[in-house]
Amino acid sequence: MISDRGMTRRILVDRMGTALAVGAVITALIPLGAMTAYVIAQGGSALSLSFFTQGPPAVEGQAIGGMFPMIVGSLILIGLTSCLGIPVGLLSGIYLWRYGAGSFGQAVRFVTDVIAGIPSILAGVIAFALVVLPTGTYSAYSAAIALALLMFPTVTRATETALGAVPTELREAALGLGATEWRVVVRVVVPTAASGIVTAVVLGIARVTGETAPLVFTANGLPVVSTNIFGPMGALPLQIWQDANTPFATDHQAAFAGALVLFGIILALNLIARILTYRLSRRTRIT
Amino acid sequence: MERSGEGETRAPVLIPQVAPSGIDELAVRPGVERPSTDDGLEEAREARRQPHQLRASRSPGDLVMRLLTTGAAALILVTSIGLFATLAIQSRSAIGQFGFGFLTGSDWNTTTNQFAAFPAIAGTLYTSVLALLLAVPVGLLIAVYLSEMAMAQVRLPLGFLIELLAAIPSIVYGLWALFVLVPLVQQHVSPFLSGRLGFLPFFANASPTGLGILSAALVLSIMVLPTITAISRDVLIAVPRSQREAMLALGATRWETTWKVVVPGARAGIIGAVILGLGRAVGETMAVQMVLGNSQSTSWSVLGLGTSIAATIVNQFQDAFGGLYRASLLELALILLIMAVCLNALARLLVWRVAGRSAT
Numbered sequence: 126m127i128s129d130r131g132m133t134r135r136i137l138v139d140r141m142g143t144a145l146a147v148g149a150v151i152t153a154l155i156p157l158g159a160m161t162a163y164v165i166a167q168g169g170s171a172l173s174l175s176f177f178t179q180g181p182p183a184v185e186g187q188a189i190g191g192m193f194p195m196i197v198g199s200l201i202l203i204g205l206t207s208c209l210g211i212p213v214g215l216l217s218g219i220y221l222w223r224y225g226a227g228s229f230g231q232a233v234r235f236v237t238d239v240i241a242g243i244p245s246i247l248a249g250v251i252a253f254a255l256v257v258l259p260t261g262t263y264s265a266y267s268a269a270i271a272l273a274l275l276m277f278p279t280v281t282r283a284t285e286t287a288l289g290a291v292p293t294e295l296r297e298a299a300l301g302l303g304a305t306e307w308r309v310v311v312r313v314v315v316p317t318a319a320s321g322i323v324t325a326v327v328l329g330i331a332r333v334t335g336e337t338a339p340l341v342f343t344a345n346g347l348p349v350v351s352t353n354i355f356g357p358m359g360a361l362p363l364q365i366w367q368d369a370n371t372p373f374a375t376d377h378q379a380a381f382a383g384a385l386v387l388f389g390i391i392l393a394l395n396l397i398a399r400i401l402t403y404r405l406s407r408r409t410r411i412t
Numbered sequence: 413m414e415r416s417g418e419g420e421t422r423a424p425v426l427i428p429q430v431a432p433s434g435i436d437e438l439a440v441r442p443g444v445e446r447p448s449t450d451d452g453l454e455e456a457r458e459a460r461r462q463p464h465q466l467r468a469s470r471s472p473g474d475l476v477m478r479l480l481t482t483g484a485a486a487l488i489l490v491t492s493i494g495l496f497a498t499l500a501i502q503s504r505s506a507i508g509q510f511g512f513g514f515l516t517g518s519d520w521n522t523t524t525n526q527f528a529a530f531p532a533i534a535g536t537l538y539t540s541v542l543a544l545l546l547a548v549p550v551g552l553l554i555a556v557y558l559s560e561m562a563m564a565q566v567r568l569p570l571g572f573l574i575e576l577l578a579a580i581p582s583i584v585y586g587l588w589a590l591f592v593l594v595p596l597v598q599q600h601v602s603p604f605l606s607g608r609l610g611f612l613p614f615f616a617n618a619s620p621t622g623l624g625i626l627s628a629a630l631v632l633s634i635m636v637l638p639t640i641t642a643i644s645r646d647v648l649i650a651v652p653r654s655q656r657e658a659m660l661a662l663g664a665t666r667w668e669t670t671w672k673v674v675v676p677g678a679r680a681g682i683i684g685a686v687i688l689g690l691g692r693a694v695g696e697t698m699a700v701q702m703v704l705g706n707s708q709s710t711s712w713s714v715l716g717l718g719t720s721i722a723a724t725i726v727n728q729f730q731d732a733f734g735g736l737y738r739a740s741l742l743e744l745a746l747i748l749l750i751m752a753v754c755l756n757a758l759a760r761l762l763v764w765r766v767a768g769r770s771a772t
Binding site for chain 2: 135136138139142143145146147148149150152153156157160163164167212213215216217219221223224225229230232233235236237238239240241242243245246247250251253255274277281305306307308310331332334336337341342345362365366370377380381384388391392395399
């Protein structure tokens, strides 16, 4: 039998343990809350309409200026990256879901997860070695190649998960009615998992939107609007980094304004993904 | 389709087991004409009325789909080999010139064309391990809280918050660290540590700016915390409920159940989560580069300046026009790639073993 005193001690330890765990949550929330508050406060005071419509100041340190060329550049880069990364991600996701039970599928799954964990700077180094060095110029499309390398693992695994959530009964019913394999996938499975697949794409875009390191020696940055994907291009995260490294207070303010914009975009993308996931789970529930 | 059952169950992840030959069998089997209201099945029914088209069940469409998807999957494998090959080939002159001395030497001199990676490797490992020492206890306790203690109303928002924090770009962490954390270290932490404990080699020779190993480790610990927490939580949740119930039925408290049954049961996965956190810390570039001070030197002092592999690359790669200089930086990249791949592969295997392949 357990003595009363032992029992009291054990309950006390249990209570203290719970308090410790709650304390850990609070400990983690302090720096994270402090960071969010600081970025919102600093960025908010520097943010204005001209931030979205103008370029950097003509003379550095004179004014906060805007990041219009970088916002355009970031949009172009994300579009280009999506053209490369999303098809590969979706198709390989379908492969893993449909044919991926064997050892080849297992290998692809494993390699995808490992690539998802490689440092983003390495994607930039690879794109530099393969594209920038031979062509002799920094270019937006080399940056897109680097970013696509970071984007596709997220899309691949999220697509596989989304398709896997589609009830087998649906496929079996369609196949039983005589539909061919690819029609079942295109007309039944993919539409059912549509919100999950959109989630995969949104998460993929969120993954690369804030990436800075792969852009340093690929897109390299440009203070004016450019739509030439074979030349250097500005990007929002890159400009934040460059502004942070100057000695001018106005540049620092611009960096925080940029960080706040980036923060908002990432938050929005993740909220969209979360809402879509919720809709997928309602739609594919075998209930 | 008939719908029944309760609403809260999560949709199960089903792995398709039907072989293509089995599907052909299904497709040609005569069945009862069933009324369907689903528009997507209209064409399927049409196809069933025409048996000759069913022969084409090994239809071009099926073949195209199989080829396309297999091609994409194969591309992934080719890419992964290409990563190694590119870096290995491009850095071969440095590998040939310096050999193993590249890993152990500490001379990084662009004027004499002498390059060695020890300061960068040591700085990478030092900051990362320090960051994990800070982040692992906190992260594991939060994971325990989320999986064992928190109510659903707390668990879901907190879980989303953690995922969101993992998604915040490292440039934002770096910016905050540079303008808030570094001054904090400079004005308060560094004087305190070097004043009280300056006789220890770990706290000697404080840098006057606040930049350095400690600042980098602090920001890294904040950055890897979501990774460690989220994966630890997933593997803790994967421990069967019956084990907890058995322990509780024997009279154990919740705390005892957690540490004697649940955590040991998920041990492999938790180690995987820690290694994955290490993998992220090792490769972190922007935030570290902004606060580490970027000095090609090695010291035991956490208050001193340092460098890391990623920081060295991002600082110097643009200016590296000399062949040997650039090859040395590419060899650094190759070392980083090998480190990251080993850590990630190990972590994935451990996490898969506990939480299944679908765990992120």
